[in-house]
Amino acid sequence: MARKKVISLNPKSAVPKYRQIIESVYSAIERKSLKKGDKVPSINQVCAEFNLSRDTVMFAFNELKSKGILKSQPGKGYYIASTEIQLEERVFVLFDELNAFKEDLYNSLINSLKGKATVEVYFHHFNYKVFKNLITESIGNYTSYLIMPATFDNTSHLLSKLPQDKVYIIDRLKPDLEQYPVVYQDFEQDFYDALVEGKEMIQKYRKLVFVNPGGKEPAERSKGFKRFCEENDFRYEIVKSLNGVKPSLWEAYFLISDRDLVEMVKIAKYCKFKLGKKFGIVSFNDTMLKEVVSGGITTISTDFTEMGKTLADMVVTRDKSQIRNKAQMIVRNSL
Template identity: 35%
Template sequence: MSVVFENVEKLKGVKPLTKHEQLVKAILDAIESKDLSKGDRLPSINKMVAEVGFARKTIVKAYEDLKGKGIVESKNNKGYYIADINTKTKLRVALVLYALHTFQEDFYNAFREELGKDYIINVFFHHNNTDTFKNIFTRITGRYGMYVVAPIQTPEIKPILEQFPEDKLLIVDRHINLDTSYSFIAQEFENSTYNQLLKLLEDIKKYEEFVLFYRGDTDYPEGIFNAFKRFVKEHNIKSSIKKQYTKGSISKNKLYFFISDSFLWELLKDSKTKNYAIGKDFGVLAHNDNVIKEIIFGGITTISTDFKKMALESANFVKTRENTNKIMPSELIRRNSL
C-alpha cells in the first residue's frame, strides 16, 4: 500500500491535477506498475486521510470514480478492493432493459458502437417483473459508474432509481415520473400512436374490422391500448381487442394491429398457408420497426420511434452527463401491408 502513498506525494506537484485526480492516478499507476493486483485491498478512507492529508470527501470521490470504471469495488463495508486491472476503461455502464426484443437489440448495438471499446457495458433484463428488477439492482448498485434503465412503470420502482445521483442515471424507452433533475430519453405512446392512426384513417376504413392484440399483464404499453380505443370510438370503426392471436384464425377484410412480433409471425405463416395476399385480402400494422419488418412480405407498415437515434443520444449522455429531458417522437412507416 505504501506505493500508493508514494505515488500521491510525487503527483502533488502536478498542478493541473486536482487532489482527487492525483489519488485516482496514483492508484492507476500502482496497478500499471503491478504493485497492485486484482483482489488487493486499498487503504481505508481514514488511513488515506491520515497518510496523504486530503479531505475525507476527496478520498471518497476518488474511490467512487474508480468504482465507476469497474476498477475498484467495496465489499459489504469491509473496505475497498481492486476489482479489475484494465486501467484504460473510461466507464462501466449497466444497461437495464425489458428483454432482448429485436428493437432493443438494435438499441444495444448502436449504443455499444457509439461508446466504443473503452466503455464496459453489462446488460440486464428484467422482463417487466418487479421482483427481478429489484434483484438486479440489489446486485449492481454501487458497482457501475452509469445506469441506463428502461424502467417498469410502477410507483415502487421510483425509490430504487432515485437512490442514484442525477448524473449517474438515464431513463430510456419508458418514461417514469422521477425528480425533474433526472435525465430521460423516452417514448410517449398514447398521443403518438393516435396521431399516426389518424394518418391511416382512410386506409383503415377500407377494412371490415380493426383488430388489436393486447395483453394488459405484459410489458405492452398501456398508451397504445388507450390510443386504439379512443381512435375507433371517435371514428366509428368496427373493432375488437384480443389477448393473443389464435393459430388459423386469420380472416379476409380485417386489419390486424400487433405489438408482439411472435403473434405477427404466426399470422403471416397462416396467410401463406391460406394463400391470402397481405395488403389486399387482409392488412397488418405493427408497433416497433426493425429490419425484418422492412423486408418480409414486401414490408410491414409500422408505428415506431427511432431506436438507433435513441441509442446515440443515450450514449452522448453517458459521455457528457449533460441533463436531457427528451420525448422521442413516433413515426409512421408506410409499407406494403396496408
C-alpha cells in the same frame, strides 16, 4: 489555520465507503478546495474521524495513487500529485429483455460510446427481484446508470440509492421518476399519430382489430387506438389474443406479438387473403425481417438506433433532458 474539510461520508448511503472517499477527493479537486501539492488527511485521521478500518482507507488511497492523483512522502503523509482527473467512464445498462429491436438499441449505444466508455449490459426479464438485486449490486461501481424500468412502477425508492446525477431512464416516462433524464416513447400518442398518418390507407377497412396481450406491454397503446377509432368512426375491437378470432376480409389487424404476426400471416395465406388489398396487417417494432416477410410488413416503430445515439450523447455530455423518441408508421405491402 483550520484543516480543510476534504473527506465527506454519508453513513446511510449504499455507496461503499472506500468509493465515497475517492469521490470526496475528486469533488474537492473539482471545486478547487484541493490544489496540486496540498496535503490530504492521513489514513489514521480518516479512520478515526469516520470509524473506518485501516484497510478501507488504504484501499481508497491506493486507488488514488494508481491514478496519479495522490503521492506519498515517507514520514510526511499524502499530497495531491495531480488535479488532472480523468474518470474512466463505466456505464451500467439494465434492459428488460433482449430481442431483435432491443439489439438495435444496444448496438447503437455501444457503437456511439466506443472509445468513450466501458459498457456493461444486464437484463431483468421483468423479474422485480432480479431488477432490485442488479441495481443494488451495481451501486458505486459505475459512473452512469441507464435503466429500463419497463412495467415496474414505484421504483424511485430503489433508484434513489444511486447518485441522482448519474441515472438515466430508458423507454418509459414514469411519474415517480420524473426527476431523472429520460429518452422515452409516448405509446398512446405514437399509436394515435401513426394511425392518423396512415388514415388514407386504413379507410378501406371496415373493422380494425388491436391484439394487445397486456402483461409487459404498455397499456397506453389501447388508449391511442380507441381514441383514433372513435374520433374517425371506425368499427374496432381490442382483444388479448387470437384465440377464437376469425379474421374476415376488409379487416386490419394491429399486432404487438411477433408470434401473433406469424400466426396471422399463416391464416391469411390459408384463407387466400391477399395482404394489403382486402386484408391488412400492421406490426409493432420494426426489424430487418419485417422488411421481407410476405412482401413486407407495415410497422409502427420508434427508431431504436436513434434512441441509442441519444442516450450515448446524454451520458457523454451529462445532458439532463427528457426526450421523446417519436414513432412512425413504416408503410409496406401488408397494409
